[in-house]
Amino acid sequence: MIKVLKLNVREKEILLRSYFLSELPSATAAKLVDHVTVASHEARDPIFKQGEKADYFYTVLTGFVRVFRLSKDGREADIGIYGPGETFAEGVMFNGGTHRFCAQTAEAVTLARYEVDRLKQFASQDPAIGIALMASLSRNLDQALECVADDRLHTAPQRVANFILQNCPDNVSSARFRLPFQKSLLAGKLGLAPEALSRAFSALKSAGVSVHGRVIEIGDVNALKNF
Amino acid sequence: MIKVLKLNVREKEILLRSYFLSELPSATAAKLVDHVTVASHEARDPIFKQGEKADYFYTVLTGFVRVFRLSKDGREADIGIYGPGETFAEGVMFNGGTHRFCAQTAEAVTLARYEVDRLKQFASQDPAIGIALMASLSRNLDQALECVADDRLHTAPQRVANFILQNCPDNVSSARFRLPFQKSLLAGKLGLAPEALSRAFSALKSAGVSVHGRVIEIGDVNALKNF
DNA sequence: TATTTGAGTTGATCGAAATCAAACAGAAGA
DNA sequence: TCTTCTGTTTGATTTCGATCAACTCAAATA
Numbered sequence: 122m123i124k125v126l127k128l129n130v131r132e133k134e135i136l137l138r139s140y141f142l143s144e145l146p147s148a149t150a151a152k153l154v155d156h157v158t159v160a161s162h163e164a165r166d167p168i169f170k171q172g173e174k175a176d177y178f179y180t181v182l183t184g185f186v187r188v189f190r191l192s193k194d195g196r197e198a199d200i201g202i203y204g205p206g207e208t209f210a211e212g213v214m215f216n217g218g219t220h221r222f223c224a225q226t227a228e229a230v231t232l233a234r235y236e237v238d239r240l241k242q243f244a245s246q247d248p249a250i251g252i253a254l255m256a257s258l259s260r261n262l263d264q265a266l267e268c269v270a271d272d273r274l275h276t277a278p279q280r281v282a283n284f285i286l287q288n289c290p291d292n293v294s295s296a297r298f299r300l301p302f303q304k305s306l307l308a309g310k311l312g313l314a315p316e317a318l319s320r321a322f323s324a325l326k327s328a329g330v331s332v333h334g335r336v337i338e339i340g341d342v343n344a345l346k347n348f
Numbered sequence: 349m350i351k352v353l354k355l356n357v358r359e360k361e362i363l364l365r366s367y368f369l370s371e372l373p374s375a376t377a378a379k380l381v382d383h384v385t386v387a388s389h390e391a392r393d394p395i396f397k398q399g400e401k402a403d404y405f406y407t408v409l410t411g412f413v414r415v416f417r418l419s420k421d422g423r424e425a426d427i428g429i430y431g432p433g434e435t436f437a438e439g440v441m442f443n444g445g446t447h448r449f450c451a452q453t454a455e456a457v458t459l460a461r462y463e464v465d466r467l468k469q470f471a472s473q474d475p476a477i478g479i480a481l482m483a484s485l486s487r488n489l490d491q492a493l494e495c496v497a498d499d500r501l502h503t504a505p506q507r508v509a510n511f512i513l514q515n516c517p518d519n520v521s522s523a524r525f526r527l528p529f530q531k532s533l534l535a536g537k538l539g540l541a542p543e544a545l546s547r548a549f550s551a552l553k554s555a556g557v558s559v560h561g562r563v564i565e566i567g568d569v570n571a572l573k574n575f
Numbered sequence: 576t577a578t579t580t581g582a583g584t585t586g587a588t589c590g591a592a593a594t595c596a597a598a599c600a601g602a603a604g605a
Numbered sequence: 606t607c608t609t610c611t612g613t614t615t616g617a618t619t620t621c622g623a624t625c626a627a628c629t630c631a632a633a634t635a
Contacts, residue, residue, distance in 0.1 A: 189497075305612070316593080547622085578633100585626105
């Protein structure tokens with residue numbers, strides 16, 4: 122079930138701090154916020170399906186969204202997980218107005234929706250909007266390329282190590298953090314079966330990583346970097 | 349050895365038909381062409397290296413360029429092959445001005461170079477330029493996501509079949525085309541070792557594909573689609 | 576014509592991760 | 606408290622593709 126609502130104050134703040142809008146002068150950002158609608162989704166809700174007409178692109182306000190390709194034989198391959206402040210599917214502004222992938226909520230999620238046609242119009246009037254959109258596209262492009270390279274160069278334990286390191290503050294020797302979503306979701310994001318993720322965590326024990334539920338403890342950050 | 353030159357007439361035409369400039373009104377495109385420099389590279393020349401400061405992004409005029417990540421232990425993973433009319437490394441406009449990947453020519457190549465700083469300035473004045481850049485970014489983003497999904501869902505022979513089908517005209521039952529670059533380059537693009545590509549071609553014989561040097565003949569396009 | 580060189584293929588082996596199956600643990604519900 | 610359900614782990618097996626090595630073939634060179 123989707124409910125469409127107006128933005129509340131808290132949501133407005135999250136949105137203004139998102140990667141996309143934070144690039145803009147505050148007056149411009151405020152104008153865009155006025156045209157945003159909010160969609161509230163339950164867990165496991167489909168947001169859109171590949172092949173559908175694309176009327177919106179999205180910024181996540183709360184929760185996590187899984188974007189994936191569905192193959193002919195029904196298997197799914199994740200191409201990205203997006204969390205609060207992140208924008209996804211901006212590509213539909215320029216690819217013929219059709220979604221090329223499926224998107225589904227991982228849990229209860231609220232989304233800010235930008236209308237494609239309206240944004241195109243705004244972008245054609247104000248260069249700053251185009252530039253902010255480019256920054257967002259560019260960020261997502263870099264992540265996708267990084268993902269291809271990571272998949273092709275590194276083993277499962279190495280990819281998990283990379284992910285852990287991205288979630289560690291820089292210049293510390295040990296750290297601890299909590300996974301913001303299920304392990305099975307992380308497995309998908311890294312292109313692994315859940316079993317492979319589990320085994321990868323075991324393999325990282327020797328590098329000082331211990332896992333308790335969703336809490337991950339890194340004993341020696343440098344050891345992990347050289348894994 | 350790099351030689352920097354002015355555009356000749358032929359190069360100017362290729363550039364105006366490139367994915368990036370063809371999106372623009374001809375007056376705008378002409379203005380950008382005036383600020384482009386041409387770099388002429390020999391085969392196997394490095395164009396830039398990951399970590400380097402990024403002063404330009406590029407559109408290929410002739411030849412093919414390989415963009416790849418170099419890992420700590422010296423292995424390389426291709427993230428894209430770019431040919432005539434395609435633009436690469438536009439991401440550097442927004443990622444802090446540093447190249448995140450390496451680029452190398454596969455053969456003798458001529459490139460049109462756009463100065464990042466100048467393009468940013470132009471984009472901040474004319475919304476159409478930003479929109480054209482977005483279209484280019486968006487195209488490259490889609491390709492990268494497609495690549496992730498393809499890697500994760502399909503076996504080597506299936507990926508090769510997909511590549512072949514992308515190079516077939518639509519709605520024909522049989523076709524024939526010539527690879528525009530070396531097989532080893534194609535192997536890299538598909539994330540395969542050259543041996544694996546060779547074996548994949550053999551596997552596709554049963555689906556009516558025959559290979560003579562760089563010429564690929566597809567006996568039954570539909571059989572290939574269902575491979 | 577003989578020779579060298581590089582691209583591509585073929586064969587044998589190995590390793591990483593998918594798959595299938597079963598056990599296990601923690602949270603939610605009766 | 607006991608049961609149920611879902612997410613995660615562990616074990617056994619299989620499959621795919623990397624790797625290493627040898628070989629073929631064609632083009633380039635002498």
